[in-house]
Amino acid sequence: MRFRVLVILCCLLSARAFADIPATPALALNPAPTPAPTPSLASQCMQALKAFPGKVDTTLLQKACDKVQMNEGCTSYKGQAIYHYEKYATNADAKKILVFSLIHGDETPAGAVGRYWMERLESFDPRNSWRVIPVLNPDGVDLKTRTNANNTDLNRNFPTRDWDKLAQLYWKKQTSANPRRFPGSNAGSEPETKCALKHIEEFKPDFIVSVHTPLKVLDFDGPKVKFPKYDYLPWKSLGHFPGSLGRYMWFERQTPVLTMELKEDLPANLAPIEKLQDLIGTLDKMELKTKRADNPQEQQVLSSGL
Numbered sequence: 001m002r003f004r005v006l007v008i009l010c011c012l013l014s015a016r017a018f019a020d021i022p023a024t025p026a027l028a029l030n031p032a033p034t035p036a037p038t039p040s041l042a043s044q045c046m047q048a049l050k051a052f053p054g055k056v057d058t059t060l061l062q063k064a065c066d067k068v069q070m071n072e073g074c075t076s077y078k079g080q081a082i083y084h085y086e087k088y089a090t091n092a093d094a095k096k097i098l099v100f101s102l103i104h105g106d107e108t109p110a111g112a113v114g115r116y117w118m119e120r121l122e123s124f125d126p127r128n129s130w131r132v133i134p135v136l137n138p139d140g141v142d143l144k145t146r147t148n149a150n151n152t153d154l155n156r157n158f159p160t161r162d163w164d165k166l167a168q169l170y171w172k173k174q175t176s177a178n179p180r181r182f183p184g185s186n187a188g189s190e191p192e193t194k195c196a197l198k199h200i201e202e203f204k205p206d207f208i209v210s211v212h213t214p215l216k217v218l219d220f221d222g223p224k225v226k227f228p229k230y231d232y233l234p235w236k237s238l239g240h241f242p243g244s245l246g247r248y249m250w251f252e253r254q255t256p257v258l259t260m261e262l263k264e265d266l267p268a269n270l271a272p273i274e275k276l277q278d279l280i281g282t283l284d285k286m287e288l289k290t291k292r293a294d295n296p297q298e299q300q301v302l303s304s305g306l
Contacts, residue, residue, distance in 0.1 A: 041083050042066045048135055052112040054266050060119035071202065074195040077149040080138040082195045086131040087121040095284045098205035099132040100196060100245070103154050103212070105140015105147070109266050110211040116270055117277055128281050131203050136192055146180045152190050155210075156183035156241055158197075158248035163187035166242040174241075183243045200249070207284040208257045210245055215261035221246035222256030225286050228279050232272035233262070258283070 039047070045065035050056055064085050074082040088094070101114030114134030121130055135141060139149035147153050156167060167183040175181045184190055188197065200208075217236040220227070227235045238259070240247040249255040258280060266273065 041068050041070055041081060044081055045083055045085075045134075048138070048141070049111065049115040049118075052108050052115055054109075054112040054116070054270070056115070057119045060122045061115065063122045064118040071195065071198050073191075073198065075191060076137070076139045077191055078139045082133065082136060082138065082192065084131055084133045084199065085118045085121070086129070087126060088129040089126050091127060094127065094129050095206040096129045096131070096203060097207045097209060097280060097284060098199060098203055099130065099209045099211065100136050101133065101211040102135045102137050102141060103210060103245075105137045105142070106144050107146075107211075107213040108141065109213050109262055109264065110260075111135055111141070112266055113211050113260070113262065113273055116273055120274065120277065126281070128284060131199065131205070133196070133199065136196060147182065148190055148192055150184075150190060151179060151182055152184040153181045154190060154192050154196075155245055156181055156243035157188060157190050157193045158243050158245055159187035159193075160242050160244070160248045161252060162242045170242055183241075187243065196245075200255075205255060207280070208245070208249055208255060209280055210257060210259045211262070212259060213262045214264040216263050217261045219246075219259040219261060220256070220283075221250035221259070225283070228282050230276065230279055232267075232276070233260075256284075 042062075042065045045068045046062060049061060049065070050058070068083040068085050070081050070083045074084075076082060099114060099117065101110045102108070104110075111134055114132050117130070118132050118134060121132075137148050137154055140147060143149060156171065160167075163183070164187060167187065171177060171181060171183050184193075188194060215238065216233055217238065218227075218230065218233050219236060219238045221240065238261070240251070246257045246259060249257050260276065
């Protein structure tokens with residue numbers, strides 16, 4: 001009996017002793033760092049376009065960038081957003097003009113033109129409806145390369161009917177397999193090309209503008225017309241390739257394409273670029289006959305063509 005009482009007393013004393021020991025605080029786990037929020041499209045637009053050369057109207061650019069959109073699937077090889085800006089005309093006879101800037105990432109003045117036209121469209125009501133993709137090849141811009149991040153020349157990657165037969169052959173024969181003009185492993189293989197094709201399918205343009213540097217000419221793939229006078233650059237045909245935008249859209253689909261080959265340095269006074277935008281509207285308003293062009297395989301192919 002005494003033994004049982006002694007055992008009970010020992011248990012009570014032990015419990016009391018443990019109760020007096022302060023509880024050890026739980027070890028705090030370091031929380032995972034909160035990832036930085038993805039910048040909005042407007043922020044990405046402002047940051048990218050302000051970096052291009054030339055004067056920037058930040059007020060108009062901000063208004064334009066606040067309106068940019070991104071079509072589903074329009075991301076670059078590295079996953080960057082490919083956004084666009086659009087301004088619709090209100091008149092019933094308005095034509096639709098689609099602009100691609102920076103198909104080649106190392107031609108940064110082309111991006112400045114896309115930016116300036118966006119700013120200008122914010123300042124007035126145009127007679128035509130415009131959609132501007134100011135940066136089709138954002139990875140190439142970052143890498144300062146003509147090609148995209150997959151080492152493909154996007155202006156050789158459009159799925160022309162002769163691509164499978166001729167694209168790689170022309171690349172090897174005409175450019176000695178110049179890596180800057182690699183047409184890709186398959187027609188329309190690149191995400192940036194797919195994005196451009198989605199814009200063409202969805203917007204259904206009457207006229208396409210492709211902005212480049214530095215060959216200093218205006219190259220028109222379209223019906224024979226009397227070109228409007230433009231003193232800043234001469235009109236000159238550069239030819240076209242399997243996989244080029246001009247061949248894909250005009251020679252196969254009868255949608256005219258104007259390739260603007262600007263000088264490497266934009267003029268300090270952007271009046272020539274402003275006039276060129278107006279000239280495009282005039283050219284698009286012309287009676288453009290859609291008579292099928294000559295067989296594109298018989299057209300002259302130049303290694304410098306864009």
